[in-house]
Amino acid sequence: MAEPTDERGSTGTTAGGPGRVLVAVYGIFTLAAGARAAVQLATRFSEAPVAYLLSAFAAVVYGVATVALARGRWRLALAACSVELAGVLAVGTLSLLDRAAFPDETVWSVYGQGYLFIPLVLPVIGLLWLRRSRPGARA
Amino acid sequence: MTPVLVVAVTVVAALLALAGLASTLARRRIGLLHLWAAAVLEALLVIQAVLAVAALVGGERPPDIPTFLGYLGGILLLPVAGVLWARSEPTRWAGTVLAVAAGAVGVMIWRLLQLWEATGG
Numbered sequence: 001m002a003e004p005t006d007e008r009g010s011t012g013t014t015a016g017g018p019g020r021v022l023v024a025v026y027g028i029f030t031l032a033a034g035a036r037a038a039v040q041l042a043t044r045f046s047e048a049p050v051a052y053l054l055s056a057f058a059a060v061v062y063g064v065a066t067v068a069l070a071r072g073r074w075r076l077a078l079a080a081c082s083v084e085l086a087g088v089l090a091v092g093t094l095s096l097l098d099r100a101a102f103p104d105e106t107v108w109s110v111y112g113q114g115y116l117f118i119p120l121v122l123p124v125i126g127l128l129w130l131r132r133s134r135p136g137a138r139a
Numbered sequence: 140m141t142p143v144l145v146v147a148v149t150v151v152a153a154l155l156a157l158a159g160l161a162s163t164l165a166r167r168r169i170g171l172l173h174l175w176a177a178a179v180l181e182a183l184l185v186i187q188a189v190l191a192v193a194a195l196v197g198g199e200r201p202p203d204i205p206t207f208l209g210y211l212g213g214i215l216l217l218p219v220a221g222v223l224w225a226r227s228e229p230t231r232w233a234g235t236v237l238a239v240a241a242g243a244v245g246v247m248i249w250r251l252l253q254l255w256e257a258t259g260g
Binding site for chain 2: 016017018020021023024025027028031032035036038039042043
């Protein structure tokens with residue numbers, strides 16, 4: 001059994017195989033959420049400051065998750081995915097309860113309806129993947 | 140923004156997505172076919188972007204220009220980023236990475252057309 005075990009070392013564990021697909025999806029959402037938030041904040045911030053700041057916050061969370069997964073920062077990825085799940089549930093619920101506060105679509109509005117509910121499913125898949133790719137002995 | 144080009148982009152993106160998923164299902168790495176499909180997709184997107192910018196310069200104005208430009212620039216990055224990210228993946232999952240990028244292009248191109256054709260107010 002001379003199989004090298006370095007492949008599953010401290011970095012890159014979360015970014016290989018299926019994890020690479022996850023990073024790709026997170027990357028796209030970072031781009032989508034970031035661009036959307038940038039436009040909202042730059043052109044009509046005063047219309048709904050809270051909603052647009054949440055939009056920007058979502059973009060940051062996606063960015064952190066993308067980088068953490070890509071570089072194998074397991075704990076940071078866990079934190080980002082957890083915050084993301086909490087965020088999409090909170091904003092999704094708020095956007096249904098108080099439509100006036102969310103006049104414009106954000107990534108997390110109505111649990112990510114505008115994005116085929118991927119924002120709702122993504123953190124769950126992320127957390128499941130993190131459980132599988134957990135660095136065992138090194139943790 | 141010509142609908143013909145949008146349809147062409149959609150078709151190539153769909154082919155790339157299918158080829159990517161097929162290689163994952165077949166437990167194979169990506170091959171030349173994938174790279175060519177991605178290259179054709181990127182070429183179509185560049186043509187599309189040049190035409191759109193020319194139309195903007197020519198005086199046509201979609202109602203939400205910042206968002207339109209965001210999509211126009213963002214969509215150009217996807218095939219390139221997808222290929223770069225997939226090429227360094229030695230397993231069968233590289234195909235799915237490309238499929239994800241192609242799927243996003245397929246969605247974004249229609250959103251782009253929508254933004255272009257939307258009438259103000």
